[in-house]
Amino acid sequence: xxxxxxxxxxxxxxxxxxxxxxxxxxxxxxxxxxxxxxxxxxxxxxxxxxxxxxxxxxxxxxxxxxxxxxxxxxxxxxxxxxxxxxxxxxxxxxxxxxxxxxxxxxxxxxxxxxxxxxxxxxxxxxxxxxx
Amino acid sequence: xxxxxxxxxxxxxxxxxxxxxxxxxxxxxxxxxxxxxxxxxxxxxxxxxxxxxxxxxxxxxxxxxxxxxxxxxxxxxxxxxxxxxxxxxxxxxxxxxxxxxxxxxxxxxxxxxxxxxxxxxxxxxxxxxxxxxxxxxxxxxxxxxxxxxxxxxxxxxxxxxxxxxxxxxxxxxxxxxxxxxxxxxxxxxxxxxxxxxxxxxxxxxxxxxxxxxxxxxxxxxxxxxxxxxxxxxxxxxxxxxxxxxxxxxxxxxxxxxxxxxxxxxxxxxxxxxxxxxxxxxxxxxxxxxxxxxxxxxxxxxxxxxxxxxxxxxxxxxxxxxxxxxxxxxxxxxxxxxxxxxxxxxxxxxxxxxxxxxxxxxxxxxxxxxxxxxxxxxxxxxxxxxxxxxxxxxxxxxxxxxxxxxxxxxxxxxxxxxxxxxxxxxxxxxxxxxxxxxxxxxxxxxxxxxxxxxxxxxxxxxxxxxxxxxxxxxxxxxxxxxxxxxxxxxxxxxxxxxxxxxxxxxxxxxxxxxxxxxxxxxxxxxxxxxxxxxxxxxxxxxxxxxxxxxxxxxxxxxxxxxxxxxxxxxxxxxxxxxxxxxxxxxxxxxxxxxxxxxxxxxxxxxxxxxxxxxxxxxxxxxxxxxxxxxx
Numbered sequence: 001x002x003x004x005x006x007x008x009x010x011x012x013x014x015x016x017x018x019x020x021x022x023x024x025x026x027x028x029x030x031x032x033x034x035x036x037x038x039x040x041x042x043x044x045x046x047x048x049x050x051x052x053x054x055x056x057x058x059x060x061x062x063x064x065x066x067x068x069x070x071x072x073x074x075x076x077x078x079x080x081x082x083x084x085x086x087x088x089x090x091x092x093x094x095x096x097x098x099x100x101x102x103x104x105x106x107x108x109x110x111x112x113x114x115x116x117x118x119x120x121x122x123x124x125x126x127x128x129x130x131x
Numbered sequence: 132x133x134x135x136x137x138x139x140x141x142x143x144x145x146x147x148x149x150x151x152x153x154x155x156x157x158x159x160x161x162x163x164x165x166x167x168x169x170x171x172x173x174x175x176x177x178x179x180x181x182x183x184x185x186x187x188x189x190x191x192x193x194x195x196x197x198x199x200x201x202x203x204x205x206x207x208x209x210x211x212x213x214x215x216x217x218x219x220x221x222x223x224x225x226x227x228x229x230x231x232x233x234x235x236x237x238x239x240x241x242x243x244x245x246x247x248x249x250x251x252x253x254x255x256x257x258x259x260x261x262x263x264x265x266x267x268x269x270x271x272x273x274x275x276x277x278x279x280x281x282x283x284x285x286x287x288x289x290x291x292x293x294x295x296x297x298x299x300x301x302x303x304x305x306x307x308x309x310x311x312x313x314x315x316x317x318x319x320x321x322x323x324x325x326x327x328x329x330x331x332x333x334x335x336x337x338x339x340x341x342x343x344x345x346x347x348x349x350x351x352x353x354x355x356x357x358x359x360x361x362x363x364x365x366x367x368x369x370x371x372x373x374x375x376x377x378x379x380x381x382x383x384x385x386x387x388x389x390x391x392x393x394x395x396x397x398x399x400x401x402x403x404x405x406x407x408x409x410x411x412x413x414x415x416x417x418x419x420x421x422x423x424x425x426x427x428x429x430x431x432x433x434x435x436x437x438x439x440x441x442x443x444x445x446x447x448x449x450x451x452x453x454x455x456x457x458x459x460x461x462x463x464x465x466x467x468x469x470x471x472x473x474x475x476x477x478x479x480x481x482x483x484x485x486x487x488x489x490x491x492x493x494x495x496x497x498x499x500x501x502x503x504x505x506x507x508x509x510x511x512x513x514x515x516x517x518x519x520x521x522x523x524x525x526x527x528x529x530x531x532x533x534x535x536x537x538x539x540x541x542x543x544x545x546x547x548x549x550x551x552x553x554x555x556x557x558x559x560x561x562x563x564x565x566x567x568x569x570x571x572x573x574x575x576x577x578x579x580x581x582x583x584x585x586x587x588x589x590x591x592x593x594x595x596x597x598x599x600x601x602x603x604x605x606x607x608x609x610x611x612x613x614x615x616x617x618x619x620x621x622x623x624x625x626x627x628x629x630x631x632x633x634x635x636x637x638x639x640x641x642x643x644x645x646x647x648x649x650x651x652x653x654x655x656x657x658x659x660x661x662x663x664x665x666x667x668x669x670x671x672x673x674x675x676x677x678x679x680x681x682x683x684x685x686x687x688x689x690x691x692x693x694x695x696x697x698x699x700x701x702x703x704x705x706x707x708x709x710x711x712x713x714x715x716x717x718x719x720x721x722x723x724x725x726x727x728x729x730x731x732x733x734x735x736x737x738x739x740x741x742x743x744x745x746x747x748x749x750x751x752x753x754x755x756x757x758x759x760x761x
Contacts, residue, residue, distance in 0.1 A: 022243060024172020024292035027196035027370075031171075047350040049206070049243065054353075068355030075345060101370060102197055107355040 022049040028070075029098040029109040035060075037067060041091045046084045048073045053110060055093065068107040069097055082122065092116040096123070151234065152276045154307065157343065158314050158336035159220045165334060168216040168291070176371035178295045178383030184406035187296065187325030188382060189729035192368050193703065194294025195361035203666060203695035206349035207675045208244040210288035211266040212303050212320045215334045219243060220342045237271065237278075240344055245674060249280055256283050260430060260440050260687040263299050264676055280305040286676075286692050287733075290320065290330060295383065298324035298733055299696070312338040324732035327406045328385040349674060360702035364710050365726070379403050425465065427472040430688060434630025435605045437476060438682050442469050443530030447634035447682050449627060450477050451605030454517035458625045458634040458682075459525055460534030469534055477516035484511045518542075521604070523611060524565035524589060525623050525636025525684065527572045527651065532565075536587035539563055564598070565589035566613050568621030572651065614638055614661035618645065618684075620652025622661065626668060633665055634682045639694065641686030644727070644734045645701055646741050647749035654753035655705050662698040666691065700730055708750045718751050 039057025051071040097108030112123030209217040219242025226236040237249040247266040267285035282303040301322035308315045314336040321329045384404025395401035430438040439446040442461025449456040492501045539561040570592045573583040598611040607629030614622045618637040625634040638661035647653040669679035671691040681689040707726040735743040
């Protein structure tokens with residue numbers, strides 16, 4: 001199964017002509033774990049080599065934390081229709097992430113995102129995420 | 132892998148020979164067997180197929196991938212030896228001399244790396260003390276229709292995105308052949324520090340006129356990692372062995388590069404690799420002290436600034452219309468040669484006959500603003516260069532202050548002297564600036580030491596965090612920054628603000644572990660703080676490379692990327708030794724634990740005045756005195 005997924009990913013990359021890898025995702029995050037966060041956007045860094053969504057959300061103990069969520073590069077997000085002003089500071093969102101291998105850093109690789117106010121979502125459509 | 136066999140096959144493949152094949156175009160990666168590298172990334176701890184030696188494996192095992200989120204590494208491009216397996220196309224273009232139509236260079240561009248010239252014009256590789264880059268310095272030649280590229284001057288970086296690394300002592304050969312629309316790249320990386328055999332890798336590309344390389348700016352931002360350098364202590368990496376790859380293979384080593392290794396795995400006879408070799412010890416700089424036969428070499432750095440190598444410690448020279456400013460003066464024995472070289476350089480730069488580029492009545496820059504029949508004689512006889520006006524000492528060490536007396540002496544009729552004008556009857560001399568503690572140590576030596584001659588001692592001192600020259604020198608402001616308790620208690624770094632060069636003194640030595648003079652107030656934490664201070668000031672030109680350049684006390688020229696590599700090493704050494712101190716180990720137990728083993732091939736020495744053992748002892752003493760760390 002893992003090989004099939006890799007081939008699907010490779011095929012998507014070849015057809016899209018885009019690039020994802022900079023640092024190794026597998027080395028940075030637990031690809032086999034998912035964490036759900038319910039919080040508020042405090043910053044959106046739309047950039048290369050990776051975009052970052054900074055949100056404020058409680059951790060598993062209920063303590064409010066600043067989370068740094070790694071997203072795709074600005075070029076890749078742009079191809080998917082996501083622009084610098086798609087997300088705004090203060091937007092309430094629910095996200096799922098692959099958590100960091102260093103939990104104290106409160107960061108993760110963004111898997112899905114849903115905005116509460118209008119139902120805008122990312123991560124559910126083909127090509128949105130990398131499995 | 133047998134290098135000779137590979138090269139023999141390659142050579143046969145390219146016969147019959149005809150030179151200068153056209154390689155231009157955009158070549159796309161076709162992700163097949165290399166998907167492992169080009170996709171989301173390899174698992175941590177998987178070094179199969181990489182001939183790591185024991186030191187290389189220790190280095191890789193300490194890798195915490197959050198290191199990539201350090202500000203200095205977020206925009207780091209893929210290094211030359213990794214690039215061929217990185218995602219994205221390569222564009223190859225030719226630089227042709229328009230007159231002779233000779234090939235000057237190939238230019239290789241990759242999606243996320245630096246533009247990489249391959250010089251085909253016969254130029255030599257730079258001297259060893261020149262700047263290293265992520266792609267290295269490459270020259271090429273044709274062997275039949277095969278392009279053979281030799282690359283040196285690489286910065287240390289990764290062979291695989293999980294910590295398997297090559298050092299800045301590595302060299303790379305590439306053999307590129309074209310078969311119709313396919314490109315075959317055979318890369319052979321040799322690294323005496325972290326590899327026990329050359330690492331050989333082949334990769335294919337396909338000509339694809341529909342592929343483009345997009346604009347790829349990069350911005351550093353906050354990524355929520357700790358301020359410390361991320362790494363794992365020996366034996367404490369929780370990510371090793373976490374994947375489904377047999378550990379005996381995942382540990383890498385030369386055996387794992389051969390096809391027969393699969394059979395051994397299947398038969399259960401494969402063994403965990405152990406190179407059985409300590410990393411080769413680099414010769415210490417102290418093993419090669421300057422002698423009467425030594426020559427002073429000059430490396431132009433940036434703006435007004437030059438680096439002089441071979442006088443003991445490196446000397447930084449600012450040369451221009453205001454005269455000469457030196458940072459450090461080398462050893463006393465080399466001072467006559469330094470003086471001759473500095474004056475030769477100043478004469479070439481400021482006092483050499485230059486051709487007149489303007490004829491007529493409106494010639495700005497000529498002595499009278501216009502040309503006259505006598506101008507040729509005037510420009511053929513320029514004024515002599517102005518003298519050395521300042522010497523700044525970065526520490527009290529004899530290989531940095533030994534030339535003070537000789538180099539600060541000015542002719543009795545000197546018109547320009549330092550800012551401290553001498554009282555009547557005192558011979559004029561260049562102003563010698565240093566931190567106050569340098570003057571204290573030179574004028575009030577310890578038991579058994581002799582005071583330095585008065586004319587060798589600093590004439591101007593400062594005792595605060597920093598000191599600025601009161602006026603521009605050679606058109607720029609110069610700031611001196613004190614770093615407490617680092618190499619010694621009197622260390623200074625000198626920042627040339629327009630030239631954008633920092634002279635670091637012995638806070639940075641690229642050819643040894645930090646020299647920590649505990650008796651003179653040095654500490655490993657101070658060295659680390661000093662390196663971080665330089666990184667805070669430095670701004671790379673692009674992708675963690677170039678921009679602010681840093682001249683070390685000893686060793687080669689550096690930039691942000693080099694400094695980050697060295698800073699990381701010092702932080703890792705501090706943390707490892709601190710951990711052993713915290714466990715209550717004695718000094719001998721700490722030495723026996725070999726906490727420096729992975730870096731000994733780069734910075735260690737068994738002989739000379741600064742050995743690995745002495746470094747561990749100095750770090751141990753200062754960390755123990757400091758108390759329990761993290």
